[in-house]
Amino acid sequence: MIERRTTIPFSEARQIVTEHVEQLKPVSAGLFLARGRVLAESIYAPFPSPYFRRSGYDGFAICAEDDHDFPITLDVVAEIPCGATYNKRLNPGEAVRIMTGAKVPEGADKIIMLEQSQTTEKSNEIRLINTQPSSNITEIGTEFQKGDLLLEKGHQLNAGSLSLLASFGITEVKVWSKPKVAILSTGSELVAAGEKLPDGKIYNSNEPLLVSLAEEYGAEVVYHEALSDDYEVTLTRLREIAGKVDLILTTGGVSVGDFDFMAEIAKHEAQLLFNKIQMRPGSPTTAMIFEDTLLIALSGNPGACFTGFHLFAEPVIRKFSGEASSIVEVRGVMARDYLKNNGYDRFLRGKANFSEGKYQVEPIGSDMSSALGNLPFANCLIMIPRGKVGKAIGEEVRVWLLSSKL
Amino acid sequence: MIERRTTIPFSEARQIVTEHVEQLKPVSAGLFLARGRVLAESIYAPFPSPYFRRSGYDGFAICAEDDHDFPITLDVVAEIPCGATYNKRLNPGEAVRIMTGAKVPEGADKIIMLEQSQTTEKSNEIRLINTQPSSNITEIGTEFQKGDLLLEKGHQLNAGSLSLLASFGITEVKVWSKPKVAILSTGSELVAAGEKLPDGKIYNSNEPLLVSLAEEYGAEVVYHEALSDDYEVTLTRLREIAGKVDLILTTGGVSVGDFDFMAEIAKHEAQLLFNKIQMRPGSPTTAMIFEDTLLIALSGNPGACFTGFHLFAEPVIRKFSGEASSIVEVRGVMARDYLKNNGYDRFLRGKANFSEGKYQVEPIGSDMSSALGNLPFANCLIMIPRGKVGKAIGEEVRVWLLSSKL
Numbered sequence: 001m002i003e004r005r006t007t008i009p010f011s012e013a014r015q016i017v018t019e020h021v022e023q024l025k026p027v028s029a030g031l032f033l034a035r036g037r038v039l040a041e042s043i044y045a046p047f048p049s050p051y052f053r054r055s056g057y058d059g060f061a062i063c064a065e066d067d068h069d070f071p072i073t074l075d076v077v078a079e080i081p082c083g084a085t086y087n088k089r090l091n092p093g094e095a096v097r098i099m100t101g102a103k104v105p106e107g108a109d110k111i112i113m114l115e116q117s118q119t120t121e122k123s124n125e126i127r128l129i130n131t132q133p134s135s136n137i138t139e140i141g142t143e144f145q146k147g148d149l150l151l152e153k154g155h156q157l158n159a160g161s162l163s164l165l166a167s168f169g170i171t172e173v174k175v176w177s178k179p180k181v182a183i184l185s186t187g188s189e190l191v192a193a194g195e196k197l198p199d200g201k202i203y204n205s206n207e208p209l210l211v212s213l214a215e216e217y218g219a220e221v222v223y224h225e226a227l228s229d230d231y232e233v234t235l236t237r238l239r240e241i242a243g244k245v246d247l248i249l250t251t252g253g254v255s256v257g258d259f260d261f262m263a264e265i266a267k268h269e270a271q272l273l274f275n276k277i278q279m280r281p282g283s284p285t286t287a288m289i290f291e292d293t294l295l296i297a298l299s300g301n302p303g304a305c306f307t308g309f310h311l312f313a314e315p316v317i318r319k320f321s322g323e324a325s326s327i328v329e330v331r332g333v334m335a336r337d338y339l340k341n342n343g344y345d346r347f348l349r350g351k352a353n354f355s356e357g358k359y360q361v362e363p364i365g366s367d368m369s370s371a372l373g374n375l376p377f378a379n380c381l382i383m384i385p386r387g388k389v390g391k392a393i394g395e396e397v398r399v400w401l402l403s404s405k406l
Numbered sequence: 407m408i409e410r411r412t413t414i415p416f417s418e419a420r421q422i423v424t425e426h427v428e429q430l431k432p433v434s435a436g437l438f439l440a441r442g443r444v445l446a447e448s449i450y451a452p453f454p455s456p457y458f459r460r461s462g463y464d465g466f467a468i469c470a471e472d473d474h475d476f477p478i479t480l481d482v483v484a485e486i487p488c489g490a491t492y493n494k495r496l497n498p499g500e501a502v503r504i505m506t507g508a509k510v511p512e513g514a515d516k517i518i519m520l521e522q523s524q525t526t527e528k529s530n531e532i533r534l535i536n537t538q539p540s541s542n543i544t545e546i547g548t549e550f551q552k553g554d555l556l557l558e559k560g561h562q563l564n565a566g567s568l569s570l571l572a573s574f575g576i577t578e579v580k581v582w583s584k585p586k587v588a589i590l591s592t593g594s595e596l597v598a599a600g601e602k603l604p605d606g607k608i609y610n611s612n613e614p615l616l617v618s619l620a621e622e623y624g625a626e627v628v629y630h631e632a633l634s635d636d637y638e639v640t641l642t643r644l645r646e647i648a649g650k651v652d653l654i655l656t657t658g659g660v661s662v663g664d665f666d667f668m669a670e671i672a673k674h675e676a677q678l679l680f681n682k683i684q685m686r687p688g689s690p691t692t693a694m695i696f697e698d699t700l701l702i703a704l705s706g707n708p709g710a711c712f713t714g715f716h717l718f719a720e721p722v723i724r725k726f727s728g729e730a731s732s733i734v735e736v737r738g739v740m741a742r743d744y745l746k747n748n749g750y751d752r753f754l755r756g757k758a759n760f761s762e763g764k765y766q767v768e769p770i771g772s773d774m775s776s777a778l779g780n781l782p783f784a785n786c787l788i789m790i791p792r793g794k795v796g797k798a799i800g801e802e803v804r805v806w807l808l809s810s811k812l
Contacts, residue, residue, distance in 0.1 A: 031599070035618060052606060054776070058663035081635060081665050083595025085606040099663050101595060101706070101776075103606040114663070143777050151782060159618035160781025163708060166599040167611035167778055189489025189507060193437070193572040200458060200491040200509035205573035212441060212565035229487060256520070257464035257505050259487050300507070302569060357763045370460070370507075371549050372573055375566025376557060 003256050005276035005284075010311060010345060013277045017287050018315045020273065020294050023322045024177035024246065031165060034157050036218075037175035038322055042153045046168055048141035053104040056136040060117060060126055061108035065092035071129040073120060080105070095126055104137050111136035154322070179246035179320035182223035183210045186234060186252040186262060187300055190226045205372060206251040206298075206305045213309050214249070217326065219317045229259040235269060242291040246320055249313055252300030254284040262286060262297040270295065278386070280344045281369030282308045302372035307347045307381060310402060332361035332382065332399035339390040340367075346386075349378035352399055361399050378402065409662050411682035411690075416717060416751060419683045423693050424721050426679065426700050429728045430583035430652065437571060440563050442624075443581035444728055448559045452574055454547035459510040462542040466523060466532055467514035471498035477535045479526060486511070501532055510543050517542035560728070585652035585726035588629035589616045592640060592658040592668060593706055596632045611778060612657040612704075612711045619715050620655070623732065625723045635665040641675060648697040652726055655719055658706030660690040668692060668703040676701065684792070686750045687775030688714045708778035713753045713787060716808060738767035738788065738805035745796040746773075752792075755784035758805055767805050784808065 008016075026040030055061065061080075066072055074095035078086045080102045090096055090107035098104065098111060113136065118127040144150070150168070151161055157175070165173065190204040191197055204226055211224050223241055227234050234253075241248060253262035254275070263286060266272045270288035277285050282304035286297040294316065298308040315325040332352060340346075348363040361382050365374025383398040384391050391397050414422075432446030461467065467486075472478055480501035484492045486508045496502055496513035504510065504517060519542065524533040550556065556574070557567055563581070571579065596610040597603055610632055617630050629647055633640050640659075647654060659668035660681070669692060672678045676694035683691050688710035692703040700722065704714040721731040738758060746752075754769040767788050771780025789804040790797050797803055 031614060032618075050608075050776075056776075058661065079664075080606075081595075082593055083607045083635075097664075099665060100661060101593075101608070138774075138776065143772060143774070143779055150779070155782065158782055159615055159622060160712065160778070160784065162618050163611040163615035163712075163781050164778050166614045167609050167708070169597075169599045169601075169603060169609045171600040187488055187507075189487075191575075193575045194577040195575075197575060201489045202456075202507070203573050203575045205569040208437060208572045209565055209569035212438075212568050216565060229489075255464060255506060258485075258503075259505060302573070306566065306569075366549060368544075368549070370456075370462075370544065372566070372570050373549055373556070375569055376561065376564060378566065 007276040007278045007283070008274050010277050010279040013274055013285070013287065014311055014315060016273050017294065017296060017312050018319050020289065021246070021316050021319050024179060024320050026174040027177045028172050029175050031162050031171055031173070034173050034175050035162060037157055037178070039151055039153050039155045039157065040174040040176050040322065042149060043151045043165065043170065043173065045144040045146055045148045045150055046170070048146045049144040049167065050138055050140060050142065053140060054138040055098045055100060055102050055104050055111050056138055057111050057113045058100050059098060059111045059113040059136070060095040060128060061090060061098045061104055061111055062095050062128070063090055063092045063107055064109040067110055067131060070131050071127055073125055073127045076124050076126050095128070109135060176322040177320070178218055178220040179317055180222045180244070181214050181219040181317070182241045182245045182248045183207060183214065183221060184223070184237070184248065184250045185226045185300070186229065186250055187226070188229040192226065205302050206300065209302065209305060209375070210249055210251065210309060214313070214317065217314050217317050218321050218323070219247070229253065229261060231261045231264060234261050235265060238265065238290055238295070242293040245293060247313070247316055248290065248293055248295040250295065250297045251305050254286045254297045254299055256284070265290070266297065278344045280342065280346045283344060285312065287312070299369065301369035302375065303349065304369040306349065306372070306375050310381060310400065311347070326403035327400050328403070330359050330399050330401060332359040332380070332397050334391050334393050334395050334397055335360040335362040337390070337392050338363050338384055339392065341388045342384055342386050342390065344386050346384040348382040348384060349374045350380050350382040351377065352380040352401055359399055361397065413682040413684045413689070414680050416683050416685040419680055419691070419693065420717055420721060422679050423700065423702060423718050424725050426695065427652070427722050427725050430585060430726050432580040433583045434578050435581050437568050437577055437579070440579050440581050441568060443563055443584070445557055445559055445561045445563065446580040446582050446728065448555060449557045449571065449576065449579065451550040451552055451554045451556055452576070454552045455550040455573065456544055456546060456548065459546060460544040461504045461506060461508050461510050461517050462544055463517050463519045464506050465504060465517045465519040465542070466501040466534060467496060467504045467510055467517055468501050468534070469496055469498045469513055470515040473516055473537060476537050477533055479531055479533045482530050482532050501534070515541060582728040583726070584624055584626040585723055586628045586650070587620050587625040587723070588647045588651045588654045589613060589620065589627060590629070590643070590654065590656045591632045591706070592635065592656055594635040598632065611708050612706065615708065615711060615781070616655055616657065616715060620719070620723065623720050623723050624727050624729070625653070635659065635667060637667045637670060640667050641671060644671065644696055644701070648699040651699060653719070653722055654696065654699055654701040656701065656703045657711050660692045660703045660705055662690070671696070672703065684750050686748065686752045689750060691718065693718070705775065707775035708781065709755065709775040712755065712781050716787060716806065717753070732809035734807050734809070736765050736805050736807060738765040738786070738803050740797050740799050740801050740803055741766040741768040743796070743798050744769050744790055745798065747794045748790055748792050748796065750792050752790040754788040754790060755780045756786050756788040757783065758786040758807060765805055767803065
């Protein structure tokens with residue numbers, strides 16, 4: 001009556017799902033839409049920066065021929081506000097009033113700061129009282145020569161990158177595509193928050209969890225729906241969606257019960273990758289290729305769903321985008337006891353705190369797979385290996401740091 | 407001819423701007439819009455969780471009276487899928503087929519797992535071959551009693567919080583308002599990326615920088631515009647915008663040149679807070695109250711603009727939202743020499759690397775205030791105090807870690 005499943009270690013499950021996806025093709029994106037995305041091309045300076053000789057100060061541009069025996073008095077032949085140009089050559093005996101950032105005229109060799117000048121009785125004349133060794137001119141290409149590397153392929157675009165690209169007039173870049181993800185919560189017991197709650201039913205908490213996590217880790221969620229426990233309905237909807245997305249995440253229906261239709265679909269309608277992992281919570285987590293689309297069927301228990309997302313869906317989403325998993329494994333030290341007998345490797349939602357050169361970690365809240373009170377506070381997953389004794393305070397454990405930015 | 411300004415230390419400038427703003431009023435927001443926002447109220451469980459006695463397994467619900475002398479054979483009186491209920495009381499001699507997560511009927515005391523059952527020849531009968539000490543029932547309120555604290559005022563909502571709130575049917579929460587910010591770049595030399603670049607003009611890089619940073623640190627950017635160097639145009643536009651936003655950030659026009667209109671507006675049209683800070687880059691950074699709205703006028707030099715945003719605008723944006731600055735000051739150790747003479751405290755864009763229990767920091771790229779090639783890579787600001795010698799490798803420095811998430 002009870003189906004026997006082949007269990008595999010969680011690390012193998014993780015490897016299987018990531019091996020089944022490939023980095024997506026690059027797409028062009030406008031600057032602001034590209035924020036947070038990863039460059040699929042290296043970007044080189046299309047022109048030198050600055051591309052003209054730039055005045056570093058407000059003051060007067062003079063020729064080298066006049067740059068001695070101060071104070072000197074010169075004719076002011078023009079005023080160059082920022083963004084304007086003086087299109088004649090500056091001659092000895094002449095000065096041009098120039099602003100910070102403005103283009104230094106041809107023939108000019110130095111900017112005398114405004115502070116070193118005095119007006120005379122004549123409005124078209126200036127007395128320059130002193131000089132400085134510096135030319136106060138930023139020469140062409142001082143920061144970047146034409147063709148210099150600005151940003152390397154693989155760089156994640158941030159505010160500073162947008163600013164740098166904009167300074168070269170670049171408005172569009174090639175970035176790795178975000179994977180399109182469908183999130184389907186299965187279970188006739190689910191009611192959307194905001195609706196009336198009939199007795200025996202529960203509010204759907206996995207859908208907002210997965211939508212939020214998937215977006216945060218770089219996916220574009222294109223479908224999120226709840227499906228009732230009906231084999232045909234579920235199958236039909238999956239067929240409509242597969243092929244339109246890069247990844248399908250489902251919750252619920254993976255166990256061995258009479259209404260566990262995702263488990264049935266995995267066996268009869270798809271290429272099953274695995275349906276039992278040697279871990280808790282989430283041992284019946286299932287993966288399959290459903291009509292060429294990877295489908296990860298997570299447990300409907302919120303704790304298991306949270307853990308399963310981070311271990312299996314996150315690395316897949318990141319690989320689609322050309323990135324390694326952002327969830328780093330470190331060694332941690334237990335800050336308190338967890339001394340239960342575990343038939344399988346157990347992942348505890350925990351809090352990691354870096355102090356005295358170590359990650360001190362402790363389980364928080366309930367370890368029940370149905371518990372979700374600790375989801376807002378967990379910043380790591382702590383692995384307690386299978387065995388009778390658990391881990392005592394001070395013992396080393398494997399820890400996955402959740403990189404969630406919020 | 408040259409105006410003398412009173413200089414203040416950067417820490418005083420930072421204090422002045424933050425003292426001039428108050429936390430905004432809370433607003434109600436739907437769950438998904440509230441993501442990343444900070445709760446302005448504590449949230450308590452509106453009902454216990456679970457709110458019904460929940461079956462932990464697929465199996466058969468039985469009465470305590472039958473819970474001995476296994477194997478036993480019972481009449482199966484109903485099947486309860488998840489989300490359904492059995493509205494009669496279970497009697498001794500009866501069993502109910504029940505699914506994981508379903509409501510345990512009244513009178514039932516234990517769930518015998520499906521694995522411990524055998525069908526008999528009669529379809530309405532089940533043979534239960536074994537028992538376990540656990541009831542396999544999650545009692546009402548096991549995770550939360552009605553009225554228990556779910557999330558505390560001040561909590562920043564993440565994927566887990568949305569999930570927890572949704573599980574209680576909560577769809578709307580009070581969060582601190584995001585400040586509305588206007589970003590105005592001044593300067594007739596500015597051209598938007600994508601436009602043709604006339605000689606002597608430059609692409610506007612500060613606008614994308616500030617829009618991106620302001621949004622990232624929690625502001626809602628409601629205006630971003632470039633203004634030409636025209637006193638009346640600038641003044642008119644500021645008057646139109648002030649009062650509609652919580653903070654105005656401008657770039658450029660703060661120096662002492664003939665076209666530095668923000669400096670003029672600060673003196674003649676507003677309550678000047680300061681217009682000279684003992685720091686580089688960005689010494690002419692100016693702050694004022696313009697028609698009851700705080701206006702921070704940053705330098706137009708990209709390096710100065712970047713530095714000024716993090717030191718002065720970020721703490722203001724965060725205070726509006728009820729949060730402390732996310733930019734933490736730490737002690738760092740110089741990983742290489744910076745041995746220049748500095749007339750003012752100098753903030754270097756740098757890279758901090760935590761290793762061997764210390765923040766190893768090093769300046770990256772150019773320290774010129776006009777340079778922006780290092781903006782995509784800087785994750786800290788390093789302060790080199792005023793003085794003739796700078797800081798040598800191994801020396802301690804004050805460091806501000808930029809919390810930018812991208």
